Amino acid sequence: xxxxxxxxxxxxxxxxxxxxxxxxxxxxxxxxxxxxxxxxxxxxxxxxxxxxxxxxxxxxxxxxxxxxxxxxxxxxxxxxxxxxxxxxxxxxxxxxxxxxxxxxxxxxxxxxxxxxxxxxxxxxxxxxxxxxxxxxxxxxxxxxxxxxxxxxxxxxxxxxxxxxxxxxxxxxxxxxxxxxxxxxxxxxxxxxx
Amino acid sequence: xxxxxxxxxxxxxxxxxxxxxxxxxxxxxxxxxxxxxxxxxxxxxxxxxxxxxxxxxxxxxxxxxxxxxxxxxxxxxxxxxxxxxxxxxxxxxxxxxxxxxxxxxxxxxxxxxxxxxxxxxxxxxxxxxxxxxxxxxxxxxxxxxxxxxxxxxxxxxxxxxxxxxxxxxxxxxxxxxxxxxxxxxxxxxxxxxxxxxxxxxxxxxxxxxxxxxxxxxxxxxxxxxxxxxxxxxxxxxxxxxxxxxxxxxxxxxxxxxxxxxxxxxxxxxxxxxxxxxxxxxxxxxxxxxxxxxxxxxxxxxxxxxxxxxxxxxxxxxxxxxxxxxxxxxxxxxxxxxxxxxxxxxxxxxxxxxxxxxxxxxxxxxxxxxxxxxxxxxxxxxxxxxxxxxxxxxxxxxxxxxxxxxxxxxxxxxxxxxxxxxxxxxxxxxxxx
Amino acid sequence: xxxxxxxxxxxxxxxxxxxxxxxxxxxxxxxxxxxxxxxxxxxxxxxxxxxxxxxxxxxxxxxxxxxxxxxxxxxxxxxxxxxxxxxxxxxxxxxxxxxxxxxxxxxxxxxxxxxxxxxxxxxxxxxxxxxxxxxxxxxxxxxxxxxxxxxxxxxxxxxxxxxxxxxxxxxxxxxxxxxxxxxxxxxxxxxxxxxxxxxxxxxxxxxxxxxxxxxxxxxxxxxxxxxxxxxxxxxxxxxxxxxxxxxxxxxxxxxxxxxxxxxxxxxxxxxxxxxxxxxxxxxxxxxxxxxxxxxxxxxxxxxxxxxx
Numbered sequence: 001x002x003x004x005x006x007x008x009x010x011x012x013x014x015x016x017x018x019x020x021x022x023x024x025x026x027x028x029x030x031x032x033x034x035x036x037x038x039x040x041x042x043x044x045x046x047x048x049x050x051x052x053x054x055x056x057x058x059x060x061x062x063x064x065x066x067x068x069x070x071x072x073x074x075x076x077x078x079x080x081x082x083x084x085x086x087x088x089x090x091x092x093x094x095x096x097x098x099x100x101x102x103x104x105x106x107x108x109x110x111x112x113x114x115x116x117x118x119x120x121x122x123x124x125x126x127x128x129x130x131x132x133x134x135x136x137x138x139x140x141x142x143x144x145x146x147x148x149x150x151x152x153x154x155x156x157x158x159x160x161x162x163x164x165x166x167x168x169x170x171x172x173x174x175x176x177x178x179x180x181x182x183x184x185x186x187x188x189x190x191x192x193x
Numbered sequence: 194x195x196x197x198x199x200x201x202x203x204x205x206x207x208x209x210x211x212x213x214x215x216x217x218x219x220x221x222x223x224x225x226x227x228x229x230x231x232x233x234x235x236x237x238x239x240x241x242x243x244x245x246x247x248x249x250x251x252x253x254x255x256x257x258x259x260x261x262x263x264x265x266x267x268x269x270x271x272x273x274x275x276x277x278x279x280x281x282x283x284x285x286x287x288x289x290x291x292x293x294x295x296x297x298x299x300x301x302x303x304x305x306x307x308x309x310x311x312x313x314x315x316x317x318x319x320x321x322x323x324x325x326x327x328x329x330x331x332x333x334x335x336x337x338x339x340x341x342x343x344x345x346x347x348x349x350x351x352x353x354x355x356x357x358x359x360x361x362x363x364x365x366x367x368x369x370x371x372x373x374x375x376x377x378x379x380x381x382x383x384x385x386x387x388x389x390x391x392x393x394x395x396x397x398x399x400x401x402x403x404x405x406x407x408x409x410x411x412x413x414x415x416x417x418x419x420x421x422x423x424x425x426x427x428x429x430x431x432x433x434x435x436x437x438x439x440x441x442x443x444x445x446x447x448x449x450x451x452x453x454x455x456x457x458x459x460x461x462x463x464x465x466x467x468x469x470x471x472x473x474x475x476x477x478x479x480x481x482x483x484x485x486x487x488x489x490x491x492x493x494x495x496x497x498x499x500x501x502x503x504x505x506x507x508x509x510x511x512x513x514x515x516x517x518x519x520x521x522x523x524x525x526x527x528x529x530x531x532x533x534x535x536x537x538x539x540x541x542x543x544x545x546x547x548x549x550x551x552x553x554x555x556x557x558x559x560x561x562x563x564x565x566x567x568x569x570x571x572x573x574x575x576x577x578x579x580x581x582x583x584x585x586x587x588x589x590x591x592x593x594x595x596x597x598x599x600x601x602x603x604x605x606x607x608x609x610x611x612x613x614x615x616x617x618x619x620x621x622x623x624x625x
Numbered sequence: 626x627x628x629x630x631x632x633x634x635x636x637x638x639x640x641x642x643x644x645x646x647x648x649x650x651x652x653x654x655x656x657x658x659x660x661x662x663x664x665x666x667x668x669x670x671x672x673x674x675x676x677x678x679x680x681x682x683x684x685x686x687x688x689x690x691x692x693x694x695x696x697x698x699x700x701x702x703x704x705x706x707x708x709x710x711x712x713x714x715x716x717x718x719x720x721x722x723x724x725x726x727x728x729x730x731x732x733x734x735x736x737x738x739x740x741x742x743x744x745x746x747x748x749x750x751x752x753x754x755x756x757x758x759x760x761x762x763x764x765x766x767x768x769x770x771x772x773x774x775x776x777x778x779x780x781x782x783x784x785x786x787x788x789x790x791x792x793x794x795x796x797x798x799x800x801x802x803x804x805x806x807x808x809x810x811x812x813x814x815x816x817x818x819x820x821x822x823x824x825x826x827x828x829x830x831x832x833x834x835x836x837x838x839x840x841x842x843x844x845x846x847x848x849x850x851x852x853x854x855x856x857x858x859x860x861x862x863x864x865x866x867x868x869x870x871x872x873x874x875x876x877x878x879x880x881x882x883x884x885x886x887x888x889x890x891x892x893x894x895x896x897x898x899x900x901x902x903x904x905x906x907x908x909x910x911x912x913x914x915x916x917x918x919x920x921x922x923x924x925x926x927x928x929x930x931x932x933x
Contacts, residue, residue, distance in 0.1 A: 386825070389821040389822065389824065389826075390798070391738055391739065392758050392798060394759070397822065462738075506715070508735065508739065509737060509739045509743070
């Protein structure tokens, strides 16, 4: 399912494999940073909270760009949503639980959740619950690098790097230098045995 | 009408016989052995062992009082299925067999319902309390063959001394269950590395050996006939060996489970392995096998102790002590024979000859003119133990699922079939 | 991370070092939850946990209860006094009744060793051993490891002395097994009546001398002395025990500077441990209680999916 009002910057077509390269990814991160700055005049109230683990990489990148552009340091937190997942008991493997670390208070702050890919929306639902258990934020927004559609919950990002048309049989993988890869976004068909 | 058991390997250590030949039975008695014998009826026994009926000198038939665990009828059928033609049943029934009327009851039940010979063992002390001597002479007259407070040990050495003396007056051996109850306290298994790991209260081997030592000294003092029941530890074996070397009138028995298993088997808290005395270490088990081979331990007895599932399907510490054994005793001993540890002749010695001698019973031989109590054993028959198909009324065996080799296929009591293996029977029909 | 989904936690004996580390690492995340203002996460929403405590226990039961509640599970306590066991019902029947209420996790404390094993065989739900007789108390050992690791940053290579009634203590056995799996050296000390017969098979150092037990130890674990055991001929009097095997300031003069003193509780002040030692600078007895909740949250979390 694709959003009814298809956005302008949607990439169409079945261009599998590398769909966003290093350069383009850098541009997208810059755009996200610029739009966040534009939409949030008081950056001192903003905390970027990356959803483990790739959302954390993206949150740090955005914070770096913001610092370069406007000279303001925005704190970056890490949120582990394992405890809030709705598929815990159905999973065969046991998910690894890592620590949640948010610098400073959530109470009254402007939280921008950051994740690499927006898909069904379930991760974001879990993240919202996780954040709310930590305190009553004044405002919670969402920034993602890629929106690949197929939402199962009524959730939309405030800041989206790029929309990519996909089918259910495909996966979108965002790679980061931090994990030992080259920055890139790869689209693949799910290999089924 | 004579019966010829044809072509089996006849093993009769008393008669010095171990060869393939025929055995003739007439009017319930053994007539002769020889080759090419003929008679009106023939039992084809080639490939089988033809043994004197096995005797289990230590079983619990639970009647009177605990008929939900076992009865004289069900226990005797289990015995026949295990190749036994006689069993001695212990006195810890309810009421306790500590007087002539209970002995009478047991024997009258036996006459009416038992598949094999039943020899009651009387209590040494009233209600097995270890305080006052039971009416021993009275019970002797009614038919007890030995005396024992099995399940308990008179903790007062004076009582034991007088019991031995008084029993010897009437020519009855005393069967001693050796357990220092202060040392064993609330113990439920052998005390050692395994009990420590399992967190279960332990029974030290000294709890047995202390009393074995005491009883031997009292037997020496009194000159009475002493039989040590279900020896479980190497220390006890050593004490008995020493006593025999000194010429003390002591005999001893060991169970198939103590010869087969050690305490490591308890790792999963299987309550069917909870027995008294407990399964001990591998070193103890080896010493028991050694003791059996060198004659320190005279006999094998099952200590068949039936319990209802409700008494076993509970926490280990709360479970009843004991396992059934009549139907697995012979197959377990045959493992030692197949392993070359024991000869077939030795097996007959410990499972028939010695029990008869110790208790002064007829049987234990295939000699001319004796009652034809005969066990036909297929030493090569492989079968899996299925607790549900056992003839005992209880199911408390830890050997369920074990693949065993060798079993009794036909048991004759005074020349009549007391038990017949179904598979063997069907083959007989085909061949005749 | 090593976690093959397991159904039951019956003892430390069954766990590998990797699995123990996974539990401890997971517990660290849960410790963070316990420090939040809202100390609750929805992870086990809809999960039913029954604490079947057939032997008196406040500490362990409360700790498991709090752990379950912080994970949003429904937690029910069944104690010896309230259960039908006293009315003659067998443990098996009690357990089946509990399971018939669609219980997902059963935490069981029982005076009989092997009770948890017994239940794990008859039940489909996860069974967590909350202490069985003198056998094991795995969650206690895990929280002890967690508390040591938190302070010392490692367990490997440490020398840990366990002092008291080793022979009748499930805490001692679980800790000995756990510490050895993690690479610590274990010493045990107490009067010979309290050292088990099979101790040689454990590979621990045994001493009957308190000073030798204390010297060079990085951690000392004191065990609770059960006063009722006086009747079992283990020691002649509480006074004599306290004098010869109790931990007091004077004895600690030979101790390492950064020693940790632990006790599974409840403490007999003035018997196995002097009050000023229990409350003193080496003591991490209250850390153990705090960490107990986090470690039990980790246990419930890791074992919760297994019953599926």
